[in-house]
Amino acid sequence: MVLRGAQLCYTEHMHTHPPNYAEPQSARLLEVLLSWDKRAPIDERFYSLRYFQGILAEKSGDAPLAARELLQRAIALLRQDKAEYADVLLAYLLSDEKVELAANRLNMGQATFHRKRKDALPKLAEKLEQLERICLADHRQRMTQRLPVQTYLARLGEQTEIASLCQLLRARTAPWLVAITGIGGIGKTTLADVIARQMIDDANWAAIGWLTAPQSILNAGGALATDARPTLTDSALIDGLASQLLDETSPNGRRTSAESLALLESLLKRQPHLIVIDNLESEADLKALLPTLRRLANPSKFLITSRSSFFAAPDLYHWVAPQLDVPNALALLRLEAQVRNIPEVLAASDVELLPIYDTVGGNPLALKLVSGQLRIYSLPTILEDLHKARTSHIEELYAHIYSRAWNLLGGRAQSVLLAMPLVSEQGGTIELLQAMCQLPDIDLNKSLELLISLNLVEVRGGLQRRNYTIHSLTRTFLHEQVIRWQQVTEITT
Amino acid sequence: MATSDGNNNINNAVNSVVNNGGNNDGNNKGQFRTYLERNLRYLTQLVAHAEPIPSPEIRSQALHTLSYALGAPESWHFTRDLLLQLAPKMEQAGHRYDWLPYLQHATAFSQQLGDWASTAEFTLQQGILHRLLSEFDLAQSSLHHSIALCQQQQIDRNQARALNELAWVEYLQSQTASASDHVQQALALLPADDPERAMCYRVQGMIAIAHERWSEAETLHRQALALFEGEGDQRKMAWSLQNLAYALRGQQRFEETIGYYEQAAELLQQMGDLYHWSVVQMNLGISFNQFGKPEIALNHYTTASSIPYNIMDAFHQARLSLNIAVSLLALAHFPNAESKFQEAIQLYSQIGSKAWRLNAMDGLAMTYIGWQKFDQAIQILQQALVELPAVLDAPNYPYLFRSLHQHWEEAHKKLHGNSHRPCEPPRD
Numbered sequence: 001m002v003l004r005g006a007q008l009c010y011t012e013h014m015h016t017h018p019p020n021y022a023e024p025q026s027a028r029l030l031e032v033l034l035s036w037d038k039r040a041p042i043d044e045r046f047y048s049l050r051y052f053q054g055i056l057a058e059k060s061g062d063a064p065l066a067a068r069e070l071l072q073r074a075i076a077l078l079r080q081d082k083a084e085y086a087d088v089l090l091a092y093l094l095s096d097e098k099v100e101l102a103a104n105r106l107n108m109g110q111a112t113f114h115r116k117r118k119d120a121l122p123k124l125a126e127k128l129e130q131l132e133r134i135c136l137a138d139h140r141q142r143m144t145q146r147l148p149v150q151t152y153l154a155r156l157g158e159q160t161e162i163a164s165l166c167q168l169l170r171a172r173t174a175p176w177l178v179a180i181t182g183i184g185g186i187g188k189t190t191l192a193d194v195i196a197r198q199m200i201d202d203a204n205w206a207a208i209g210w211l212t213a214p215q216s217i218l219n220a221g222g223a224l225a226t227d228a229r230p231t232l233t234d235s236a237l238i239d240g241l242a243s244q245l246l247d248e249t250s251p252n253g254r255r256t257s258a259e260s261l262a263l264l265e266s267l268l269k270r271q272p273h274l275i276v277i278d279n280l281e282s283e284a285d286l287k288a289l290l291p292t293l294r295r296l297a298n299p300s301k302f303l304i305t306s307r308s309s310f311f312a313a314p315d316l317y318h319w320v321a322p323q324l325d326v327p328n329a330l331a332l333l334r335l336e337a338q339v340r341n342i343p344e345v346l347a348a349s350d351v352e353l354l355p356i357y358d359t360v361g362g363n364p365l366a367l368k369l370v371s372g373q374l375r376i377y378s379l380p381t382i383l384e385d386l387h388k389a390r391t392s393h394i395e396e397l398y399a400h401i402y403s404r405a406w407n408l409l410g411g412r413a414q415s416v417l418l419a420m421p422l423v424s425e426q427g428g429t430i431e432l433l434q435a436m437c438q439l440p441d442i443d444l445n446k447s448l449e450l451l452i453s454l455n456l457v458e459v460r461g462g463l464q465r466r467n468y469t470i471h472s473l474t475r476t477f478l479h480e481q482v483i484r485w486q487q488v489t490e491i492t493t
Numbered sequence: 494m495a496t497s498d499g500n501n502n503i504n505n506a507v508n509s510v511v512n513n514g515g516n517n518d519g520n521n522k523g524q525f526r527t528y529l530e531r532n533l534r535y536l537t538q539l540v541a542h543a544e545p546i547p548s549p550e551i552r553s554q555a556l557h558t559l560s561y562a563l564g565a566p567e568s569w570h571f572t573r574d575l576l577l578q579l580a581p582k583m584e585q586a587g588h589r590y591d592w593l594p595y596l597q598h599a600t601a602f603s604q605q606l607g608d609w610a611s612t613a614e615f616t617l618q619q620g621i622l623h624r625l626l627s628e629f630d631l632a633q634s635s636l637h638h639s640i641a642l643c644q645q646q647q648i649d650r651n652q653a654r655a656l657n658e659l660a661w662v663e664y665l666q667s668q669t670a671s672a673s674d675h676v677q678q679a680l681a682l683l684p685a686d687d688p689e690r691a692m693c694y695r696v697q698g699m700i701a702i703a704h705e706r707w708s709e710a711e712t713l714h715r716q717a718l719a720l721f722e723g724e725g726d727q728r729k730m731a732w733s734l735q736n737l738a739y740a741l742r743g744q745q746r747f748e749e750t751i752g753y754y755e756q757a758a759e760l761l762q763q764m765g766d767l768y769h770w771s772v773v774q775m776n777l778g779i780s781f782n783q784f785g786k787p788e789i790a791l792n793h794y795t796t797a798s799s800i801p802y803n804i805m806d807a808f809h810q811a812r813l814s815l816n817i818a819v820s821l822l823a824l825a826h827f828p829n830a831e832s833k834f835q836e837a838i839q840l841y842s843q844i845g846s847k848a849w850r851l852n853a854m855d856g857l858a859m860t861y862i863g864w865q866k867f868d869q870a871i872q873i874l875q876q877a878l879v880e881l882p883a884v885l886d887a888p889n890y891p892y893l894f895r896s897l898h899q900h901w902e903e904a905h906k907k908l909h910g911n912s913h914r915p916c917e918p919p920r921d
Contacts, residue, residue: 239590243801415524418524418525419525419528419532421525421561422528422529422532422557422558422561424554424556424557424558426550426553426554428554431535432535432554435531435532435534436528436531436532436535437528438531
């Protein structure tokens, strides 16, 4: 009964608070402390503290017990600076002892007791704020570590569309399963990442989770694995979620998938979580996971990114990732030009750049690929070339753009790019590339620079260490090019 | 909307690019295979020199490369070399279910290619993984297969390795007679100076411990330790230190016991071998409990439980639950002790370890006796005594017989008073 009551309280209080865990002001907490009454219901401002929410979960939803624990911890922290303040506050806030008795026990007069109490309460409020800051910082770090490495410079686009999607997710009603769909390179993962990062501080969510479905496997013959099995299986989903969400709460014991699923269900039903499942490529992927997602959802929500739609599932809300509009598309071209130092593009007017948009549309990856080619070719040359392709389906356009890029490369850079599928999605070092390609350093470096400038290779990592990898669409193109060459060979022989 | 002419233009444009880039068409596949082989060779070197274990990035890259390589028969000898270097280190790093499919694939592939020596090695590695996952039947099956292949191929040393591993699984399942036989077979295959003999002594030492032949166990574990030290195998040295500590604990040499356990824990932590480090922490807990310090014991059990859940197998969890229960009982925390004993009983049932299950039931009965719930104690003991004959061959059978009967009498006396003569305990 207590737990149930606490769950209701949790839900109710969620609605009364601002959507984000704003930095707590010690002034607000001081108000709570000044009006503290041991017998009264717990002030709702405590519920806005993530630190308090954690203690509440530890105490199985017993709010008075959790509040008591919170104050004890803050007082223990205060004791390190001012032991006498701690003693006074313990007596005043947490003990049933009358003031005159407490003062006597502490060898002080009542007036002194009250004066110290008055001085101590602001200090205690500061300690509560300190605990909350530490908790928020820890929470942010843990949640951020679950997200993939941020690879985009900025997510351009209508902020209203991000806001509306966020509103949909925050609502305490269906849909519980939301899919961001769209073709490759439209920015689905980037959008999901932006949303996830925004939600980290959001009081609606106990935690954020992120799983990325692996891409289809290539074998060394160059053939893409074409079996219909989903790339993210049900058990991999459960194991992945369990390792992110369960290890922190129940570290003991090896569990079967069934046990993990039961624990996940209990956790996700008890506390709303936002889970992102990125890169489900096909309808088969979605179909395989839907039963488990349905079981785990409500009040938790799942945000899925996929190239496919699955309209057969009536409870799956489809949100089609829009292309960039003209201003944002041109802004992306200029941003790329700035990073890659293509002054001619920076200097170009909107009117000069607009035909690119007219041809490739507002697809971020396509725009990035074209901007890379602007280093090598003039705008009219590229436009003329793109003009031939402008009536084609966007994925045929990709093939065309990639083929064009391939042709720009020359032998050495082509050979480096051909090695890239053998680098893991997390990225490989220059030493690995060198071991494979066995080019003189200067040639490898030049090839890599060219590939990066053409947005065919992505750079990851930090200042001390760089890794190189390729976008999943580039990987697909390379796989199909290998197959295509193989097929061409077979036909001619 | 694309027109037919438009589509043809696209296809022509793409094909022209492909064909123009395709002067090397026939070479591209060959070039890709060359890259794959260089990638495999590079990773093999990285893995070989990575001590104690390869970094997560190297492991991730190795798995990615293998996903290509395990479909390329022409590159098999490079793939095999990487797999052989990688397998023990993946196990040490705590990979289990995520690594097992690669081993299974490697086994099937090597079989297809008729590389029986490699098949034998990969099935041995599978056996080790199954053992670490407490999947003892599957472990035995893989190990028997490995032994048969080694025998067929006349690879004596590897056959001895597989026999030692099988003996270890049998020891864990209290099949000590069978374990002894297999160790003897392994010893017969090994030259006098072969370091693999240390693994034989290790198993023999644990069998001795199971039969409480402490002094003999100490001698065997010291022999094993000396051989591992000679080889500079830090991980196995740590295992031996731990086993030696166990033998000394049985001889009540407590300070030496703690010292060796702590040395073992430090080495294992340096090796990144979290699983065996957790086992040492548990053993430290057992030692402190034996020394009459159950609170310190509980701290060590909590530490032991802190390893990632995916490397915590059911067998280890069962032992932890049991030992935690024993400490809780010593502290008279009866409700928590009851819960932990019940957990241990369930886990031992899950892994088919009958003798240890009965031991846990005995512990639960002791809890009920301490808690003065004598009828519940009698109920549990009744069940245990009916099941007891099934473990006649277990090394701890004499202890179980004695203890279960003793508690049965005690529970009856306390329930009915000292003057009451308890009825005969149930027999099968």
